[in-house]
Amino acid sequence: MYPKLMPGPGPVLLYVEDEEITRETVCTLLQRRFPDLLIHTARNGAEGLQLFRELCPDLVMTDIKMPVMNGIEMAKQITELKANVPIVVTTAHSDMAYLIECIEIGISRYLMKPIDSGKLFAAIAGCLATIQLERELQAQQDHIRKLSRAVEQSPSSIVIADPLGFIEYVNPKFTALTGYGEQEVLGRNLRTLQETGDDLWATLLSGSEWQGELEGVKKSGEPYSESTSISPIFDINGGITHLVVVKEDITQRRQNARDIELLNRTLSARAHELEVANRDLEAFSYTVSHDLRTPLTNINGYCQVIIELFGQKLDPQCKEFVDIIFNETITMSELIRTLLEFSRLTRTEMFRSRTDLSELAVEIAAGFRMRHPQRRVEFEIVPGMAAEGDPDLLRLLLDNLLGNAFKYTSLKKEALIQFEVIDRDGESVYLVRDDGAGFDMAKAGKLFTPFQRLHSQREFSGFGIGLATVQRIVQRHGGRVWAEAKPEQGATFYFTLPQQQL
Numbered sequence: 001m002y003p004k005l006m007p008g009p010g011p012v013l014l015y016v017e018d019e020e021i022t023r024e025t026v027c028t029l030l031q032r033r034f035p036d037l038l039i040h041t042a043r044n045g046a047e048g049l050q051l052f053r054e055l056c057p058d059l060v061m062t063d064i065k066m067p068v069m070n071g072i073e074m075a076k077q078i079t080e081l082k083a084n085v086p087i088v089v090t091t092a093h094s095d096m097a098y099l100i101e102c103i104e105i106g107i108s109r110y111l112m113k114p115i116d117s118g119k120l121f122a123a124i125a126g127c128l129a130t131i132q133l134e135r136e137l138q139a140q141q142d143h144i145r146k147l148s149r150a151v152e153q154s155p156s157s158i159v160i161a162d163p164l165g166f167i168e169y170v171n172p173k174f175t176a177l178t179g180y181g182e183q184e185v186l187g188r189n190l191r192t193l194q195e196t197g198d199d200l201w202a203t204l205l206s207g208s209e210w211q212g213e214l215e216g217v218k219k220s221g222e223p224y225s226e227s228t229s230i231s232p233i234f235d236i237n238g239g240i241t242h243l244v245v246v247k248e249d250i251t252q253r254r255q256n257a258r259d260i261e262l263l264n265r266t267l268s269a270r271a272h273e274l275e276v277a278n279r280d281l282e283a284f285s286y287t288v289s290h291d292l293r294t295p296l297t298n299i300n301g302y303c304q305v306i307i308e309l310f311g312q313k314l315d316p317q318c319k320e321f322v323d324i325i326f327n328e329t330i331t332m333s334e335l336i337r338t339l340l341e342f343s344r345l346t347r348t349e350m351f352r353s354r355t356d357l358s359e360l361a362v363e364i365a366a367g368f369r370m371r372h373p374q375r376r377v378e379f380e381i382v383p384g385m386a387a388e389g390d391p392d393l394l395r396l397l398l399d400n401l402l403g404n405a406f407k408y409t410s411l412k413k414e415a416l417i418q419f420e421v422i423d424r425d426g427e428s429v430y431l432v433r434d435d436g437a438g439f440d441m442a443k444a445g446k447l448f449t450p451f452q453r454l455h456s457q458r459e460f461s462g463f464g465i466g467l468a469t470v471q472r473i474v475q476r477h478g479g480r481v482w483a484e485a486k487p488e489q490g491a492t493f494y495f496t497l498p499q500q501q502l
Contacts, residue, residue, distance in 0.1 A: 010036040010037060010038050011036070011037055011038065011058040011059065011128055011131055012037075012038045012039075012040065012055060012057040012058050012059075013030070013037055013038065013039045013040070013057060013058070013059050013060070013061060013124075014040050014041075014042065014048060014051055014052055014055065014057040014059075014060045014061070014062075015027065015030075015039055015040070015041045015042075015060075015061045015062075016041070016042045016043075016044070016045060016047070016048035016060070016061070016062040016063060016066070016071060016074065017041070017043070017062070017063045017066075017090070018043050018044055018063060018066040018067060019063070020043075022063075022113070022115075023041055023043075026061075026115060026120070027039050027041065029117055029120065029121075030120075030124060033121050033124075034124065034128070037124075037128075040055055040057065043066070044066040044067050044068040044069055045062070045066055045068060045069030045070055045071055045073055045074030046068045046069040046074075047068075048060070048062060048069075048071075048074050049069065049074050049077055049078065052078050052081065052082075053081065056082065057085075058085070058086075058127075058131050059085065059086040059087070059088070059124075059127040059128075059131065060075070060078060060085060060086070060087045060088070061087070061088040061089075061090065061124075062074060062075065062087065062088075062089060062090070063089075063090050063091060064089060064090075064091040064093070065091065065092075065093070071089060071091075072101055072102065072105070075087050075089070075102075075105055075107060076105050079105055079106055083106075084134070086109070086126075086127035086130055086131065087106070087107045087109070088107075088109040088110075088111060088123050088124070088127065089102050089107050089109070089110050089111065090111045090112075090113055090115055091110075091111075091112065091113060092112070092113040092114075109123045109126065109127070111123060151171050152171055152172060153172075154171060154173060154246075155173060156173060156246050156247060156248050157170075157171065157173045157174040157177055157178075157226070157245075157246070157247040157248075157249070158170070158171040158173070158174065158244070158245065158246055158247075159171075159174060159190070159244075159245040159247070160242055160243070160244055160245070161189075161190055161242065161243045161245065162241075162242060162243070163205075163232075163240045163241070163242070163243065164189070165189045165190040165191060165201075165243065166187060166188070166189050166190075167185050167186055167187065167188050167189070167190065168186065168242070169186075170182055170185055170186070174247075177218070177224070177249055178216070178218050178219060178224075179218045179219035179220055180218075180219050184219075190243075190245070200212070200230070204230055204232055204240075204243060205240070207232055207234070207238075207240065208232075209229065209230065209231045209232070210228075210229070210230045211228070211229045211230075212227075212228060213225060213226065213227055213228065213250065214226050214228045214247075224249060224251045225249070225250050225251045225254050226247040226248060226249055226250060226251075227247070227248045227250045228245060228246070228247045228248075229245075229246045229247075230243055230244070230245045230246075231243070231244050231246075232244075292336060293333065293336060296329050296332055296333055296336075297333075299325065299329050300326060300329040300330065300333070303322055303325050303326035303329065304326065306322050307319070307322060307323075307326070348393070350389075350390040350393065350476060350477075351390055351391075352388050352389055352390060353388070353389075353390075353391060354386055354387075354388055355386060355387055355388070355389055355390075355391045355394050356384075356385070356386050357385040357386060357387055357394065357398065357419075357430065358381055358382060358383045358384055358385045358386075358419075360391075360394060360395050360398050361379075361381045361385075361398050361402060361419045362379075362381055364395070364398055364399050364402050364403075365379040365381065365402060365417075368402070368403070368406050372406075375406075375410070375415075376413060376414045376415070377406060377409060377414075377415045377416075377417060378414075378415070378416050378417070379402075379417050379418075379419070380416065380417070380418040380419070380420075381418075381419045381420075382419065382420040382421060385419075385420070385421050385430065387428075387430075387497040387499075388497070388499055389477050389497055390476075390477075393473045393476065393477075394473070394497075396469065396473060397469075397470055397473045397474065397495075398419075398432075400466040400467065400469050400470050401432040401470055401493055401495075402417065402419070402432060403466065404432075404466055404467065404493070405417045405432055405433075405434035405436065405491075405493075408434060408436035408437045408438075408491070409434050409435065409436035409437075409490075410436075411436070411437065412435070412436060415434065415435060415436060416434070416435050417432070417433070417434045418431075418432070418433040418434075419431070419432050419433075420433075427496060428496065428497070428499075429494050429495075429496055430494070430495050430496070430497070431492055431493065431494045431495075432492070432493045433490065433491075433492040433493075434490045434491060434492075435489070435490040436490050436491065437487070437488065437490075437491075438485040438486050438487050438488055438489050438490050438491050439485045439487060439491060440485075440487055441484070441485060441486075444483060444485075447467050447483055448467050448468050448470070448471040448481070449468060450465055450468040470493070470495070474495045474496070474497070477497050477498070478497075478498045479495055479496040479497045479498055480494075480495065480496050481493065481494065481495040481496075482494050482495075
C-alpha cells in the first residue's frame, strides 16, 4: 500500500537518465504503480538542472554517470536551489567514493542497476511519504499562522489561561483596553483582574462554557464593563488544558443605555408637561372665545346702539370716538379669531385626501377679486396641481400665502401673483411668487415667527400670524417652507408636501 497525497496537484518527479531504454522502462513501471505521479525526463545533468529550474519538481531520480553533467554535480546544484528535495540516485557502479559524496550532499536513497522494481517502488514510496508529511506540516503551519493572526488582530480582547485561571497569553486588544503590558499580566490570575463569582468557576470546571458580563479595573484605576465568554479547551482524554476568554468592551454601550433611559424619563416628564400645557391651552382658548369675546360683542353692540339712537345728537368729535371704539372692537375680535385658529392648528385631527391645489387657489383668488374690485391683480395659477393632505388645512395654507402676496402688492397699480410647481431633485416644490414690496433676506429668520413683522403696521395691516400659520400647516404635513426675496422686487415662498401612502 503506497501513500496517497492529500488533495492538490499530483507530485512531480524529475527523472534524469542518459540510457533511453532504461529511462522508458522505469517511467512505465512508475506510471503503473503511481498513476498520480507526473514524470518529466532529461538525458543528462545539464538538461535535468534546467528542467528543475523550470518545474521545481517534488522529487528527483538521477543516474550518476552521464554526459555533459553527471548526476552528482546536478544534485549538488539542485540542493542549493531547494535544500530538502528528495533525491534518489541510480548507478551501475558500487563505487564507495560516489556513495560518500551522495551522503555528503544529503542523498539518502541509493539504487543499484539493474534496478529492482521492488526497491524502486519502496524508494519512491518513501519519497512520496516524505512529501506528504511536508505538505501536511506546511498546511498545519499555515493554519496555525492564520489562527494566530486572527487572535492577534481580533477586535475583541482574548486571554488564554490555565485551568486554575493563571494567564498565559493576552492579545494586543487586551493590553490596549486595560493599559496593562503583556509582561505585567502573564502569570497573574484572572481573579485579580476581574470580579468572578463561584458560579463561573463551577461552570467552567464542569466542562461547560460560561457567558455573562463582568466588571474590571484598568491599570489607571478606571472601571470598565465587558461581555465575556469563557470556554474550556480539552485534551484527547477530555481533560481541561486551558481556558479561552473572549471579551467585548460594553462600557460605552452601558453608558448609552443609561443615557437613553434618562432621556426616556425626561421625555416622559416633558410629555406630561405638554399634556398639562395643552389642557391649560384648551382652557385658555375657552376663556378667550367666551369670556373675552362676550364683552367685546357687548361693546360693539352698544356702539351701534349709540350711533343709531344718538348719532345725530353727538358732536363730531364724540361720534369719531365712538367710531374708533367700534372699529377697534372689530379688530380685536378678528385678532382673537386668528389666535384661536392658530392655536388649533397643532391639535386639529388631520384627514388626508388627494386635493386639487389649483382649484383651491382659483377659488381663493376669486374671493380676493370680489372683496377688492378696485385692485388690478393678475393671478397666474398652473392647472392640475394636486397633493395629498388635509383639504381644510391646505385651503388655509394657500389663503395665507396668496393673501400675503395680495397684501404686499397693494401699493402697486398693477400686480402679478403666480402659483406653480417645479421639480427639484425629484421632489415637487410648490411656490407662490409676487412682484410686491419684498423684504431684506437678512431679516428672513423672523418670517415665520408669530407676531413678527418685517413692515410697519402703517404700511401693511395685519397681526403677523399668517406665515407662522403657513409653517405649522406645512410641518404637520411633513414638509418644508422657505422664502427668497429682494426689497421692492417681490418675494417667492416655497413649500413641499411629501407624498404619503393613503
